[in-house]
Amino acid sequence: MIWFEVFLLALALSIDAFLVSFSCGLVVKKNKVKNAYKMAFANGFAQFAMPVLGYYGTSAVSGYVKAFDHWIVFFVFLALGVKFILDGLEDKEIACEISSKKKITFKILLIAAFATSIDAFAAGVSLYFIPVSIWLAGLMIGVVTFINSYIGFRLNRLFKKIPTKYIEVFAGVILITLGTKVLIEHMLSHGYDDLMRLF
Secondary structure (H helix, E strand, O other): HHHHHHHHHHHHHHHHHHHHHHHHHHOOOOOHHHHHHHHHHHHHHHHHHHHHHHHHHHHHHHHHHHHHHHHHHHHHHHHHHHHHHHHHHOOOOOOOOEEEEEOOHHHHHHHHHHHOOHHHHHHHHHOOOOOOOOHHHHHHHHHHHHHHHHHHHHHHHHOOOOOOOOOOOHHHHHHHHHHHHHHHHHHHHHHHHHHHHHO
């Protein structure tokens, strides 16, 4: 996986963080710059940490699944992609649970960061089987999420005209495409061995 593909993965994974930050930006009226940075940092750090945790968690069992690593990558990305698309087609609104004082508290930051980074943990599992530095990949995912969260919070008026379902469906298509590419590349280079393993 080249770094451009890692960037596409980061872009897709950052969609939920973007949408949560977007909804928070609509609600919070004061200290928007400060709150935008707080939300962006929380989401970005979580999206950096979760792939790393998924990566090193997978290392404990890698010896048992090495022969099927390409299928794991494919199905994880496929599952994530389908989830994103179905979420988008449900046409649901991802809300920001702001307190009655319309302040972003530490609790809100933790909940938002965790909720938007669960998918990144699964992506970290797949990244274990791809020749890429997890620390650099995690950093790229975190930075892209930070930027998109900040943009979503600060520029919500501009993005309000774009239905969120299109954004989520687009992210799902990216993930499915990446997973399919990994599978096809592996089959092209090891197709004969894979076929022999079936018999």
